Amino acid sequence: MARAPPSRGRSGHRSRNEPPLNYRHAFHAGNFADIVKHAALLLLLERMMRAPGPLCVVDTHAGRGLYDLASPEARRSGEADAGVLRLMNADAPQAYGPLRAAVRRLNAGGPVKSYPGSPWLIAETLRRGDRYIACELRPDEHAALRTALKGRAGVEALCADGYATAATKVPAQGAALVLIDPPFEKPDDYRRIVETVRAVLRRNPRAVVAIWLPLKDLETFDAFLRDLEAAAPGPVLVAETRMRPLSDPMKMNGCAMVFVGAPDGLDEPLAEIARWPAVMQGEGGEGRVWRL
DSSP: OOOOOOOOOSOOOOSSOOOOOOGGGTTTSSSSSHHHHHHHHHHHHHHHSSSSOOOEEEEEEOOOEETTTSSHHHHHOGOOOOOOOOHHSSSOOOHHHHHHHHHHTTTTTOOOOOOOOOHHHHHHHOOOOOOEEEEEOHHHHHHHHHHHHTOOTTEEEEEHHHHHHHHHSSSSSSSEEEEEEEOOOOTTTTHHHHHHHHHHHHHOOOOEEEEEEESOOOHHHHHHHHHHHHHHOOOEEEEEEESSSSTTTTTTOEEEEEEEOOTOOOHHHHHHHHHHHHHHHHOOOOEEEEEE
């Protein structure tokens, strides 16, 4: 697709009104942002695994791996109702098929009571000989992550800073994917993402980096993309899901998946993934895919 309309001519300073998300994922598991992120992740993995040779995946902010949708946290927010539960009971686009199949498999074909995080999805998808390094800094989440991934070959669950780990653990040669999905609880997350992308590509120029971002205000998003464009010499593909106009920086108004060095052929299925939740929500949102 063509480059996006020029919304990026604004000030390079990030919004001073943007608060941290305080994003404890148990409250948000299976919401619209999760289904966009995970459908896009499975699409990317499938395309990357078409190439011969082993693949190494580094996940910088893995979380606990599996989420109980009947937990008090999940039921308190109710966000899964408009996300994965709607997805499983609707006529969704074909690009959501792998995620729907994974959710059915996790729940043994019965009612959807559990939701898979990226660690479970990645570990289920990778082939023998592939490698997965999952990083989680919170000790309680890391303990749950180790349980979720126990007994899987080629999988490491590290209690470590994912930004620093990605820069050292990504292989210097061969196919590699780095997933950066922070909780955005710290004011330096945007800066550290850009620094990590730069370090990963310096170590392995062939690596693909997939970044999940919340969308709250346009100024913050545009400033991040300018910084990323300066750090990443390769092609950058952006998939936006705007659930509503980006007019209130105090709300999470959508999400984006940003891909550095992604393989060709992702634009159309990513557009399906990005558009569907926004259309279903019915608040004047939109989904689009474009390139820097």
